[in-house]
Amino acid sequence: MRLYNTLGRKIQDLHPIKPGEIGVYACGPTVYWFAHVGNLRTYVFVDVLRRALARSGLKVKLVMNVTDVGHLSSDADEGEDKMLIAMRREGKTAYDIARFYEEAFVKDLGRLNILPADAMPRATDHIEGQIDMIKRLEKNGFTYQTADGIYFDTSKLPEYGMLSGQKAEDKKAGARVEMGEKKNPTDFALWKISPSTSSGHKREMEWESPWGKGFPGWHIECSAMSKQYLGAPFDIHTGGIDHVPVHHENEIAQTQGAEGVLEANVWMHGEFLTVDGGKMSKSLGNLFTLDDLMSRGYDPLAFRYFCFGAHYRTKLNFTWEALTAAQNALNRLREIVRGWDTPGNVGCADHENAFLAAIEDDLNTPEALAAMWKMIEDASLPTSARSRTVLFMDQVFGLKLGEFIGKPVEVPEDVKMLVQAREAARKAKDWKESDRLRDEIATRGFTVEDGLHGPVIKKA
Numbered sequence: 221m222r223l224y225n226t227l228g229r230k231i232q233d234l235h236p237i238k239p240g241e242i243g244v245y246a247c248g249p250t251v252y253w254f255a256h257v258g259n260l261r262t263y264v265f266v267d268v269l270r271r272a273l274a275r276s277g278l279k280v281k282l283v284m285n286v287t288d289v290g291h292l293s294s295d296a297d298e299g300e301d302k303m304l305i306a307m308r309r310e311g312k313t314a315y316d317i318a319r320f321y322e323e324a325f326v327k328d329l330g331r332l333n334i335l336p337a338d339a340m341p342r343a344t345d346h347i348e349g350q351i352d353m354i355k356r357l358e359k360n361g362f363t364y365q366t367a368d369g370i371y372f373d374t375s376k377l378p379e380y381g382m383l384s385g386q387k388a389e390d391k392k393a394g395a396r397v398e399m400g401e402k403k404n405p406t407d408f409a410l411w412k413i414s415p416s417t418s419s420g421h422k423r424e425m426e427w428e429s430p431w432g433k434g435f436p437g438w439h440i441e442c443s444a445m446s447k448q449y450l451g452a453p454f455d456i457h458t459g460g461i462d463h464v465p466v467h468h469e470n471e472i473a474q475t476q477g478a479e480g481v482l483e484a485n486v487w488m489h490g491e492f493l494t495v496d497g498g499k500m501s502k503s504l505g506n507l508f509t510l511d512d513l514m515s516r517g518y519d520p521l522a523f524r525y526f527c528f529g530a531h532y533r534t535k536l537n538f539t540w541e542a543l544t545a546a547q548n549a550l551n552r553l554r555e556i557v558r559g560w561d562t563p564g565n566v567g568c569a570d571h572e573n574a575f576l577a578a579i580e581d582d583l584n585t586p587e588a589l590a591a592m593w594k595m596i597e598d599a600s601l602p603t604s605a606r607s608r609t610v611l612f613m614d615q616v617f618g619l620k621l622g623e624f625i626g627k628p629v630e631v632p633e634d635v636k637m638l639v640q641a642r643e644a645a646r647k648a649k650d651w652k653e654s655d656r657l658r659d660e661i662a663t664r665g666f667t668v669e670d671g672l673h674g675p676v677i678k679k680a
């Protein structure tokens with residue numbers, strides 16, 4: 221398999237550290253709100269990666285963290301902890317909020333047929349490991365203390381910036397950075413001393429540490445937990461493209477400073493899902509959750525299918541029209557395989573190879589989809605062979621096509637009669653009656669479409 225590595229910016233052959241096995245760490249959600257469909261695009265990408273690796277014969281261990289403390293409202297060290305913002309909004313405890321949104325996230329993953337991670341460690345359950353790592357950084361001379369915390373001194377690590385190619389000086393010249401007592405603009409918090417120590421104000425999430433009561437910075441959890449669950453270095457680290465300049469740069473620095481090794485060999489980043497060509501945001505009213513899609517009648521797997529239409533390293537623009545097109549394509553796919561024979565013993569090697577060539581070329585899902593449709597429409601092959609091959613491809617696509625193959629829709633007699641009556645009304649150009657009958661059919665859980673060769677009945 222060939223994958224694009226952000227570190228080094230090139231496509232390269234994959235060489236697992238331990239032959240036959242592969243460790244993948246996916247930066248997980250910050251559980252202070254529902255995941256939006258942009259977040260979910262990133263996890264669909266990770267799932268395709270994981271399934272493609274497993275299909276190629278590797279034993280995959282996927283670890284996805286849950287950020288339930290320390291992620292401030294900017295990805296750097298400014299603003300408030302996102303959990304505290306949610307506490308104020310909802311009048312609940314930070315832990316109640318974290319568990320509620322974690323559960324909602326896991327439910328979304330299930331609805332998208334994203335396979336569960338082998339471990340989903342929470343930051344708040346791994347405070348000790350994070351403190352240990354900060355202690356090692358301290359011992360190795362990479363930290364300094366300010367009034368509000370312990371910081372990583374990026375000037376002590378000559379390789380800092382290796383992922384984004386961004387140098388500390390560039391940052392100084394560029395964006396406005398809240399320096400506070402920081403020595404360098406790229407320095408970042410490892411441990412934040414909670415205000416309770418100085419002002420008597422009590423923070424709900426805080427822990428004892430050698431530097432005073434407080435809470436970890438956002439980045440340290442990923443370095444500490446990835447090491448605990450996968451070792452250092454491990455094989456593949458994933459996340460959204462926004463993680464390149466800050467979060468992942470800082471993770472690399474921490475592991476380098478504490479363990480003296482590169483955190484992960486391959487770094488993969490999914491591009492953003494945009495809406496109307498721009499950023500999704502609540503204030504613009506264009507931020508959608510999976511529930512929003514479902515309440516408009518879309519199948520979550522239609523969103524999954526929609527994601528495959530663009531390579532993970534290109535932007536994908538979300539529109540309702542595009543989602544409708546994906547839903548229609550998925551419906552058509554299901555209808556087609558319903559009419560097929562169950563899988564035989566032989567598939568279609570040429571089509572399978574075309575599909576694999578696309579997937580193993582840095583997860584080229586648009587080409588893999590095209591290969592699937594080409595196979596589906598290849599009438600020279602018996603449907604039993606096509607069934608087998610579509611299942612082969614669905615190991616990676618995860619569209620649950622197995623639930624549809626060889627299962628024609630069974631239409632009850634009363635629905636058949638209503639459809640006949642509707643045909644008669646249409647022939648008589650009685651559109652009012654024909655519409656009424658369509659609604660009547662819908663109340664029984666079926667839809668009827670006017671196909672080229674007569675009405676096509678589908679389960680709604």
Ligand code: AMP
Pocket residue numbers: 247248249250251257258259260261262459460461462463490491492493494500
């Ligand atoms: P968060 O919960 O904010 O930590 O984000 C979870 C994941 O979603 C991270 O990997 C982000 O990089 C990713 N992400 C955030 N916004 C988008 C977007 N619009 N499109 C794709 N991925 C995104």
Ligand code: ZN
Pocket residue numbers: 246247248442467
């Ligand atoms: Zn992370």
